[in-house]
Amino acid sequence: MTSQKGNNYILIGMPGAGKSTIGVLLAKALGAEFIDTDLVIQQKTGKLLRDIISQEGNEAFKKIEEEVNASVEAENSVIAPGGSAIYSPKAMEHFRNIGTVIYLKLDYETVAERLGDLAARGVVLDNGQTLSDLYRERIPLYEKYADITVDADDLKIGEALEKVLENLM
Ligand SMILES: Nc1ncnc2c1ncn2[C@@H]1O[C@H](COP(=O)(O)OP(=O)(O)OP(=O)(O)O)[C@@H](O)[C@H]1O
Ligand SMILES: O=C(O)C1=C[C@@H](O)[C@@H](O)[C@H](O)C1
Numbered sequence: 001m002t003s004q005k006g007n008n009y010i011l012i013g014m015p016g017a018g019k020s021t022i023g024v025l026l027a028k029a030l031g032a033e034f035i036d037t038d039l040v041i042q043q044k045t046g047k048l049l050r051d052i053i054s055q056e057g058n059e060a061f062k063k064i065e066e067e068v069n070a071s072v073e074a075e076n077s078v079i080a081p082g083g084s085a086i087y088s089p090k091a092m093e094h095f096r097n098i099g100t101v102i103y104l105k106l107d108y109e110t111v112a113e114r115l116g117d118l119a120a121r122g123v124v125l126d127n128g129q130t131l132s133d134l135y136r137e138r139i140p141l142y143e144k145y146a147d148i149t150v151d152a153d154d155l156k157i158g159e160a161l162e163k164v165l166e167n168l169m
């Protein structure tokens, strides 16, 4: 039996890859809705992402993130989860059922340049783990869940958007 995917597009990739920035533009271009699940988490908890991570810890954040991501109900929407979404097999299975998962791929150097202060941004980083460790840990997970991979390195925002759209045609 073949299962039919939903009509949503879900962007995954490292923090700073442009899931939120490109996601909203993609939604406009496709005449779709836009859902940033980081904002849903903030709305639901009444807290900033970085405060949940620093005050309650990585595991508590990942639990809330999983709950929110695994229960997204959407039609004809572009969904931008946080970069850490790929730690939840349950959430990723849900995303793959409701739509096409697009991995916005960036080289490590570009991610490092974009991110700046990791604590201020709120990144799920274990004690002693460097950004380079995190990149190496996550890349296989982004690759595992991607239906489509778009290499967005060295592209301006508009160019990355065009490249995503070309991949959807
Ligand atoms: N070519 C580019 N494509 C996308 N974003 C870019 C580009 N060049 C610079 N930026 C900047 O990089 C940042 C991307 O951040 P954004 O919040 O969209 O990432 P994200 O993938 O949603 O991260 P997170 O996992 O933290 O939600 C923005 O500040 C954006 O303006
Ligand atoms: O990649 C990450 O570790 C994160 C990215 C953000 O979008 C948020 O989901 C949160 O701050 C964690």
Ligand SMILES: [Mg+2]
Pocket: 019, 020, 021, 036, 038, 080, 081, 082
């Ligand atoms: Mg985002």
